[in-house]
Amino acid sequence: MIAITGAAGFIGSNLAHRLSRQGRELLLVDDPPTAEKAVNWAGLGRYRFIPMDEFLDELPVLEGSVEAVFHLGACSSTTETDWSYLLRNNVEYTRRLWQWCARGGQPFYYASSAATYGDGSQGFSDRTPPTELRPLNLYGKSKNDFDAWALDEVARGGAAPAGWAGFKFFNVYGPRERHKGKMASVVWHARRQILETGEVRLFRSNDPAYPDGGQLRDFVFVEDCIDNMLWLWEHPEATGVFNSGTGVARTFQDLALAVFAALDREPRIQYVDMPESLSRQYQNYTQADMSKLREAGCSRAATTLEDGVRRTLAPDGAASGAEIAA
Numbered sequence: 001m002i003a004i005t006g007a008a009g010f011i012g013s014n015l016a017h018r019l020s021r022q023g024r025e026l027l028l029v030d031d032p033p034t035a036e037k038a039v040n041w042a043g044l045g046r047y048r049f050i051p052m053d054e055f056l057d058e059l060p061v062l063e064g065s066v067e068a069v070f071h072l073g074a075c076s077s078t079t080e081t082d083w084s085y086l087l088r089n090n091v092e093y094t095r096r097l098w099q100w101c102a103r104g105g106q107p108f109y110y111a112s113s114a115a116t117y118g119d120g121s122q123g124f125s126d127r128t129p130p131t132e133l134r135p136l137n138l139y140g141k142s143k144n145d146f147d148a149w150a151l152d153e154v155a156r157g158g159a160a161p162a163g164w165a166g167f168k169f170f171n172v173y174g175p176r177e178r179h180k181g182k183m184a185s186v187v188w189h190a191r192r193q194i195l196e197t198g199e200v201r202l203f204r205s206n207d208p209a210y211p212d213g214g215q216l217r218d219f220v221f222v223e224d225c226i227d228n229m230l231w232l233w234e235h236p237e238a239t240g241v242f243n244s245g246t247g248v249a250r251t252f253q254d255l256a257l258a259v260f261a262a263l264d265r266e267p268r269i270q271y272v273d274m275p276e277s278l279s280r281q282y283q284n285y286t287q288a289d290m291s292k293l294r295e296a297g298c299s300r301a302a303t304t305l306e307d308g309v310r311r312t313l314a315p316d317g318a319a320s321g322a323e324i325a326a
Contacts, residue, residue, distance in 0.1 A: 001025045003066050006073030008033040010177040013040035014222045015070060020045040029055045030073060036179040059100050068233060071097050071110040078139045090142035107163035109229055112147050112241055114170045115140030125289040126168055126243040136281050147241050163236025170245035170288050174222030174312050187309055190259040199268035200256040206279045212271045213253035216285045218245040221308030231298045238296040245288025246302035258309040
């Protein structure tokens with residue numbers, strides 16, 4: 001049985017579907033799913049559900065029955081200001097799962113975040129020690145703090161899981177994310193805008209080095225992130241904190257045009273002013289350095305932005321009918 005926390009969420013539910021198609025038995029851990037999230041589990045095979053706030057208490061009775069833990073559950077709000085909550089939910093919870101896996105010999109894979117890189121002024125290399133990074137928000141700090149703890153635990157010879165990795169996910173998009181609302185990817189917001197108004201709204205640039213719509217992001221298809229996770233599970237000798245992106249930065253205009261093409265619509269893009277509150281901390285460029293994972297041996301080519309958007313929005317593709325119809 002494979003345990004997935006955050007299993008009703010975006011990346012977690014897509015991982016659950018991939019493993020279910022492989023015939024795996026699943027232990028799904030999350031808050032009791034809302035109707036919007038429950039659709040993410042439609043079509044899954046065998047699984048058992050445990051609420052997130054009960055999972056840690058259930059660990060003693062799960063000894064010997066869990067093959068691996070994929071810990072994707074966390075508070076992911078970049079505007080959360082309650083540090084005690086983030087410390088408890090994102091750091092201490094993850095630490096307890098790490099320690100349980102270390103004692104029992106289970107592999108452990110967890111979600112870090114590209115938010116650990118802060119304003120990007122120090123680059124986006126997963127070889128940079130967490131102690132040298134300066135996240136811009138408390139969410140990023142919580143992820144960076146756990147990365148630092150895990151690496152220090154290993155460096156000082158502490159107990160570690162039988163195979164482990166943290167994943168710094170970049171701008172992930174794909175099916176089963178409609179429940180995220182305003183936190184959903186630009187792909188989903190662009191789709192909604194096109195269907196409602198016939199056009200996409202993008203921010204004007206706040207930096208003369210970038211044209212309007214020319215701001216750059218490493219947009220990564222969710223199935224590529226799952227490929228990375230499963231490859232490292234299959235190769236437990238490769239451990240550490242790894243970027244999960246494409247290694248190629250694309251513009252927001254590129255993304256908008258890919259959505260128009262996927263919907264078979266003529267492009268219409270309107271540029272709007274960026275809110276001042278956002279402009280002060282806006283990143284005009286992100287691009288994952290993927291060399292560490294490639295050198296470990298994971299050589300699968302990333303999905304192109306155009307193909308990933310097409311697969312995300314195709315009615316007969318990976319996205320559920322309920323998502324497309326909404």
